[in-house]
Amino acid sequence: MSIPRYAPVAILGVLLAAGLVAPLATGETAPGFWVEVLIGGLMTGVLYSLVALGFVLIFKASGVFNFAQGAMVLFAALAVARLAERMPVWAAVLATVAIMVMLAFIVERIVLRPLVNQEGVVLLMATLGITFFLNGFGQAVWGSDIYEINLGIPREPMMVLGKVFEGGVLVNRDDIAAALAAVLLVGALAVFFRRTATGRALRAVADDHQAAQSIGIPLNRIWVIVWSVAGIVAIVGGVIWGGKLGVQFSISQVALKALPVVILGGFESVPGAIVGGLIIGVGEKMAEVFLAPPLIKAFDLAGGGIENWFAYVLALLFLLVRPEGLFGERRIDRV
Amino acid sequence: MKGRLKGTLALAACAAAAFFATSGTALAQANEQFFPVLVYRTGAYAPNGVPWANGYVDYLKLVNARDGGINGVKITFEECETGYATDRGVECYERLKGKGPTGATTFQPLSTGITFALTDKSFTDHIPLITAGYGRADSVDGSVFGWNFPIGGTYWDAADILVQHVGKKLGGMDKLKGKKIALVYHDSPYGKEPIALLQERAKTLGYDLILLPVTHPGVEQKATWLQIRQQRPDFVFLWGWGVMNSTAIKEAVATGYPREKMYGVWWSGAEPDVLPAGDGAKGYNALVFLAPAGKGAVHADIVKYVYDKGQGTGKKDDIGEVLYNRGMVSAMFGVEAVRKAQEKFGKKPLTGEQVRWGLEHLEITPEMIRKLGMTGFMEPIHTSCENHEGAHAAMVETWDGKKWNVVPNSRYESDMKILEPMIRASAAKYAEEKKLPTRDCSKEDGA
Numbered sequence: 001m002s003i004p005r006y007a008p009v010a011i012l013g014v015l016l017a018a019g020l021v022a023p024l025a026t027g028e029t030a031p032g033f034w035v036e037v038l039i040g041g042l043m044t045g046v047l048y049s050l051v052a053l054g055f056v057l058i059f060k061a062s063g064v065f066n067f068a069q070g071a072m073v074l075f076a077a078l079a080v081a082r083l084a085e086r087m088p089v090w091a092a093v094l095a096t097v098a099i100m101v102m103l104a105f106i107v108e109r110i111v112l113r114p115l116v117n118q119e120g121v122v123l124l125m126a127t128l129g130i131t132f133f134l135n136g137f138g139q140a141v142w143g144s145d146i147y148e149i150n151l152g153i154p155r156e157p158m159m160v161l162g163k164v165f166e167g168g169v170l171v172n173r174d175d176i177a178a179a180l181a182a183v184l185l186v187g188a189l190a191v192f193f194r195r196t197a198t199g200r201a202l203r204a205v206a207d208d209h210q211a212a213q214s215i216g217i218p219l220n221r222i223w224v225i226v227w228s229v230a231g232i233v234a235i236v237g238g239v240i241w242g243g244k245l246g247v248q249f250s251i252s253q254v255a256l257k258a259l260p261v262v263i264l265g266g267f268e269s270v271p272g273a274i275v276g277g278l279i280i281g282v283g284e285k286m287a288e289v290f291l292a293p294p295l296i297k298a299f300d301l302a303g304g305g306i307e308n309w310f311a312y313v314l315a316l317l318f319l320l321v322r323p324e325g326l327f328g329e330r331r332i333d334r335v
Numbered sequence: 336m337k338g339r340l341k342g343t344l345a346l347a348a349c350a351a352a353a354f355f356a357t358s359g360t361a362l363a364q365a366n367e368q369f370f371p372v373l374v375y376r377t378g379a380y381a382p383n384g385v386p387w388a389n390g391y392v393d394y395l396k397l398v399n400a401r402d403g404g405i406n407g408v409k410i411t412f413e414e415c416e417t418g419y420a421t422d423r424g425v426e427c428y429e430r431l432k433g434k435g436p437t438g439a440t441t442f443q444p445l446s447t448g449i450t451f452a453l454t455d456k457s458f459t460d461h462i463p464l465i466t467a468g469y470g471r472a473d474s475v476d477g478s479v480f481g482w483n484f485p486i487g488g489t490y491w492d493a494a495d496i497l498v499q500h501v502g503k504k505l506g507g508m509d510k511l512k513g514k515k516i517a518l519v520y521h522d523s524p525y526g527k528e529p530i531a532l533l534q535e536r537a538k539t540l541g542y543d544l545i546l547l548p549v550t551h552p553g554v555e556q557k558a559t560w561l562q563i564r565q566q567r568p569d570f571v572f573l574w575g576w577g578v579m580n581s582t583a584i585k586e587a588v589a590t591g592y593p594r595e596k597m598y599g600v601w602w603s604g605a606e607p608d609v610l611p612a613g614d615g616a617k618g619y620n621a622l623v624f625l626a627p628a629g630k631g632a633v634h635a636d637i638v639k640y641v642y643d644k645g646q647g648t649g650k651k652d653d654i655g656e657v658l659y660n661r662g663m664v665s666a667m668f669g670v671e672a673v674r675k676a677q678e679k680f681g682k683k684p685l686t687g688e689q690v691r692w693g694l695e696h697l698e699i700t701p702e703m704i705r706k707l708g709m710t711g712f713m714e715p716i717h718t719s720c721e722n723h724e725g726a727h728a729a730m731v732e733t734w735d736g737k738k739w740n741v742v743p744n745s746r747y748e749s750d751m752k753i754l755e756p757m758i759r760a761s762a763a764k765y766a767e768e769k770k771l772p773t774r775d776c777s778k779e780d781g782a
Contacts, residue, residue, distance in 0.1 A: 037561055044555075139377050139381070146578060148613070155613075156588065157590065170590060245554050248381075250578045285561070307550070308555070
């Protein structure tokens with residue numbers, strides 16, 4: 001008797017769902033607070049997804065795991081913030097689009113083209129180099145203070161569902177704006193990939209490089225386009241993260257949270273980046289709020305937030321039961 | 336031909352040897368005092384590291400430009416970027432400790448993590464560590480920590496003063512019983528340092544202490560502030576650094592926690608901590624122990640002798656910010672320690688060991704503070720072999736949306752009846768664990 005392919009995933013899903021509702025079952029947590037943590041996790045997950053999308057786009061089109069996506073987010077956010085000091089925000093965003101396209105050209109010409117047909121690990125190392133360059137160069141050019149991107153969204157929280165839960169549920173407007181931006185971005189990417197000739201060419205390259213080349217699709221141009229699109233995704237992520245936290249070096253480290261997202265969702269899947277982001281966001285917030293305090297108490301731990309590493313634990317659990325990620329393509333190699 | 340070439344080469348070798356020998360002698364005789372400058376101008380903590388470094392370096396430049404050095408001994412310095420990382424801090428220390436004719440004067444790492452790492456090295460290298468307002472709280476005890484100087488205040492002082500202040504706000508320390516105080520802290524040696532004191536005070540005063548760690552660099556705090564929203568503490572003490580501070584204030588806004596009930600340690604009370612939060616930071620409080628924001632006579636000198644000569648380190652407009660002033664006062668401690676030590680050892684470049692003597696005999700009186708142009712920027716300091724701290728007072732200030740304002744009648748001294756036994760016990764435990772000999776301060780020279 002063979003075990004159905006989705007059985008381990010289903011079992012893991014049931015276990016996680018049980019963990020999710022466990023705080024409610026104990027009766028110690030007010031339902032309103034549980035909903036707040038859930039919403040907070042979902043909103044954070046959306047923000048992770050915005051960074052993860054950049055990883056996915058480049059991996060889909062070129063098979064390169066672009067470690068520099070976090071640095072691109074920081075670089076784009078710094079550019080928008082500093083340029084916005086001299087011009088309206090919309091003009092700063094447009095100017096940054098031009099900068100990111102230029103960056104894509106430079107990366108393709110200086111880094112990717114000479115390394116064509118090299119091992120994946122070589123390209124990964126190259127993107128590591130780009131990471132350090134962009135982090136250092138960005139700070140050297142734009143500065144290392146905390147800069148503000150004012151999106152005009154009020155910071156004060158809203159209270160909703162006051163009739164359902166005692167005291168209502170707290171929701172932040174900037175989180176809602178981030179979620180809307182993510183939805184619009186995914187929609188735009190879907191239209192780009194499915195309805196435009198360039199998008200179809202990108203999908204062809206993603207499916208088979210050599211076949212795409214044989215029908216006349218220029219690989220170099222495709223790489224420039226995909227890095228440009230990843231740059232634009234970085235601008236969206238950078239503006240939203242920067243508007244929320246202030247633009248500063250730490251934004252580049254958000255990319256480290258996008259890694260478990262793509263592990264969980266699958267390296268080649270746009271929906272995977274979204275769903276993975278939501279699972280990681282909810283998982284880590286629930287763990288930090290409901291799991292960490294009893295763990296610290298029970299085992300007399302030295303303390304320390306668990307949300308940072310819990311995201312990776314969650315990703316590893318999924319990796320065990322589904323190595324290609326939730327939405328990743330299953331690879332079967334001929335032996 | 337071959338013989339002539341050999342002769343020429345031999346001559347050149349002799350000339351080179353003579354050159355290096357002469358320049359080596361010249362180096363040894365240089366009338367210079369070397370100050371290593373550990374900074375972080377890039378990375379997650381740069382917004383706070385930069386103004387401190389600018390104040391520190393500008394003061395060293397001022398002493399050279401205005402006074403011609405310390406009693407004629409010119410100050411030389413070199414920056415090394417640590418990025419607030421302990422490993423890079425140790426690397427910088429190793430690179431710079433032997434520089435200058437007499438080696439490094441003193442190190443000021445501006446990082447508790449680096450301080451912890453360098454403390455062990457100080458026992459063998461004999462270079463003092465000035466950790467003004469940070470580092471190990473028990474390093475006040477100079478009989479054990481012979482080379483650490485937490486001048487002006489420790490985190491135990493800060494925590495004790497905050498407890499005193501909120502007690503006073505409630506109408507008396509007895510009113511703290513049954514109250515909840517949440518400590519939102521950077522999950523690092525720095526952030527953990529006040530926990531021992533807050534727990535000790537909780538035992539006697541009867542408040543509940545909620546510990547909420549925030550992982551480096553502190554941009555992810557949603558879960559932390561949701562817990563605060565759930566537990567509704569009466570006060571939040573913030574022990575953050577860098578971007579963690581402004582993020583905490585933003586999250587407090589986002590979860591509706593009143594900023595008036597938030598109190599930051601003195602490393603959570605500078606302009607980069609509140610400005611990114613905009614109007615949301617109004618009403619937020621923090622401690623100030625050395626150098627509040629503002630300008631005095633020393634700043635006018637820095638403008639005149641350094642910036643107007645085109646030698647300024649940062650932007651002229653940033654002179655007088657909280658962290659700029661703290662860097663400036665920290666540099667002054669090193670300079671005055673050298674000046675004091677010169678009274679005993681002569682007006683010449685001094686070794687770290689000799690500077691240690693100066694640090695243990697610092698006597699910065701109100702009159703001297705006036706002469707330094709720093710009136711209103713620091714407490715009088717009196718150090719000794721036994722007490723490497725010299726002062727343990729702080730004030731509370733509030734951000735009004737544009738500037739910091741010191742709260743009237745908010746100067747407190749930490750309660751040494753509580754702190755002293757904790758310091759001595761912790762230092763003794765450290766000495767036992769590390770098998771360190773303790774100094775008998777009564778027998779020290781000049782004690």
